[in-house]
Amino acid sequence: MELTRREFLKLCSASAVGMGISQLVVPEVVEALEKAAAGKPPVIWIQGASCAGCSISLLNTAHPSIAEVLLKVISLEYHPNVMASSGELAFSYLDIIADKAKGEFFLVVEGAVPTNDNGVYCTMGEKDGKEVTFLETVQTLGAKAKAILAVGDCAAFGGIPAGKPNPTGCKPVSEVVTGVPIINIPGCPSHPDWIVGTVVHVLLFGLPALDDKARPKIFFAETIHQNCPNFSYFNEGKFATKLGEKGCLLQLGCKGPMSNSDCPLRKWNNGANWCIGAGAPCIGCSSAGFIDGMSPFYSALPKELWPKKESEMV
């Protein structure tokens, strides 16, 4: 009845659709990647004050498919939504794998870290009859990790649960762990290409170049506004004044000028669409200011924050 790894890989290649890691890595690199991942680096993925949306988003990775990511790129040792085991079997395995792969594993943190009242607002599991908080887990595992990937706005910057008045004292990972390299991969949710692309970069080329907010420059160097298909409307001074009108969406509250990400070029869900493509203003969900710096979402940015038209630039 038990399925061998070889049999499973066979099933996998029969049903996986599409091959190759597009956009970031050329197809020839795939072989090198598989070789680099031969010892498949262990990944521990934990969730705190989160909605699991970044995990769900990761499942939407198209090339490589999520099956290929799990079988050929990484060894996902712990993930609360995916793993077969439960309870003590699962939770004790977390310590076993972290000690076994100390200094070698990557810790992915999804969700902010509640710190008020000693972190009681989020517990991870029970050890020796005592609840273990997420705060404690992030700190303990973080200290043993090779690097931490703070995936999504909540882990990277605090995100939704850290919105005013931040009732649980939620903090980003970078404020509770020190001494370990941390890469912020924001977005609400984070784009699967940003997550997979960062992992692949680390495996093939080491840590990617980061900006001043510890985000990989390959994905977050430019603003949404710079690459927006409505950019020419903006230059012409043609602004939509209500939903559905043609024109730049700045007056409807678009936060594109404040938001760094390659959404307009990459789009979402295997290229199906993206926010401005659906007629909606950008709400700045990949920005460090999400949500307090971006809400109210449908109110125009103050004029002093508006970008310059091309004709005004010298």
Add this chain to the structure above:
Amino acid sequence: MATQKIVIDPVTRIEGHLKMTVEVDDGKITDAYSSGTLWRGIEVILKGRDPRDAQHITQRICGVCPIGHATASSLCLDDAFKVITPDNGRIIRNLILGSNIIQSHILHFYHLAALDYVVGPDVAPFIPRYKGDYRLPKKINDVCVSHYLQALHMRMKAHEMGAIFGGKMPHQVAMTPGGVTVQPSVDKIASFLWRLRELQAFINDMYIPDVLAVAEVYDDYKTIGVGYKNLLAYGVFPLDSAGKTKLLKAGRYTEKRILTMDPRKITEDVKFSWYKDSTSGKNPASGATEPEPEKPEAYSWLKAPRYDGKPYEVGPLARMWVNDDYRQGISVIDRHAARALETKKIADAMEEWLLQLKPGEPVWAECAVPESGEGMGLTEAARGALGHWIKISGKKIENYQAVVPTTWNACPRDDKGVRGPIEEAMVGTPIVDPDNPFEIVRIIRSFDPCLACAVHLIKPNGEMKKFRVV
């Protein structure tokens, strides 16, 4: 024989943070305690913000069923803004919600629940796992594993459908008070339709047969996890602008009778929840909630919702039962079966709705934030009945609250000490091997709990004057 305590913490392959404690005497569960272990305070964060932001913020309560929240919030805001969504807007909302329910149901069966019945390969994350009760013949097991992988691809397609109209998934941007921001252009309709047809083939040829195959081999689970036999649905997928008719109507089932549902009869108890006792027993529209993390007798961040004082199970089985689409039984297997058959029903309806879209006609009715107002939006998330309530004053959110499906299902005891539905479904279940308690996790997962949704602060407002059940 002494009472044995089994603690499962964390319960994995669900969404969010859940701990389950059961007591076992003579090999049978005699009592159970369900604990939600994360609290974020989303409704506190909503206070004072622009009401239009609620749709964006509340869908981030949950990454698995964001569209349930986006829909409830949009209906709630429509109600408060006194605006009627045009047909195109209503249909596009239905299509985005339908796409998400389909992806959630597929994800639930294959990726969250199936590994309780199907043996995965000997690689992470499929190991470690419980040992023992895996019964499928190797051939069928291998087929199910292959479909596990296929299902990853198909749920991704369902999300692509949602993104065609919603902009992105999870967490779409198109829903807004008065309708949606997106035009139903022909290219969008076509690329949606062809994806939908692939999904319909998957549902008919793989999902439903796989559930039946599991049901046949694990047929003792048709009498395990029964619970109270009280079922509640708010109804979902309006078929006209006023929401008078729906694909799945509202209603409830108790004491072997189908009855109507009146949201004013909902109350929430907190005696065993980490909130102040003074807030207990109120209708969500008039109560209050303040955390008290050190409260000694409490054991969950979930409150205990009751309808007319009684616990009710919500979810696909409740919806299908109330609508006379499924009446085989109430159990672990029946929950999976009703969920699979509902997936087909929704997918088939979506094909019709898609062809009712009228490119070029309005998707949105102009509306503005009122100076003050109240609103209620009732709908169904993938995992059950979902309600949002808002109170607006000075054009800002004065109070906002959500009562979500998993709060109904995974709640702790109420003030009278009556167990929540999942707790009750545990009692009487024989535990064959306490070291590998398959029975407990199979019962829990049949409810498809979503704890990120369930655990948030409810910060209610004054008396509700009117209700809009959509």
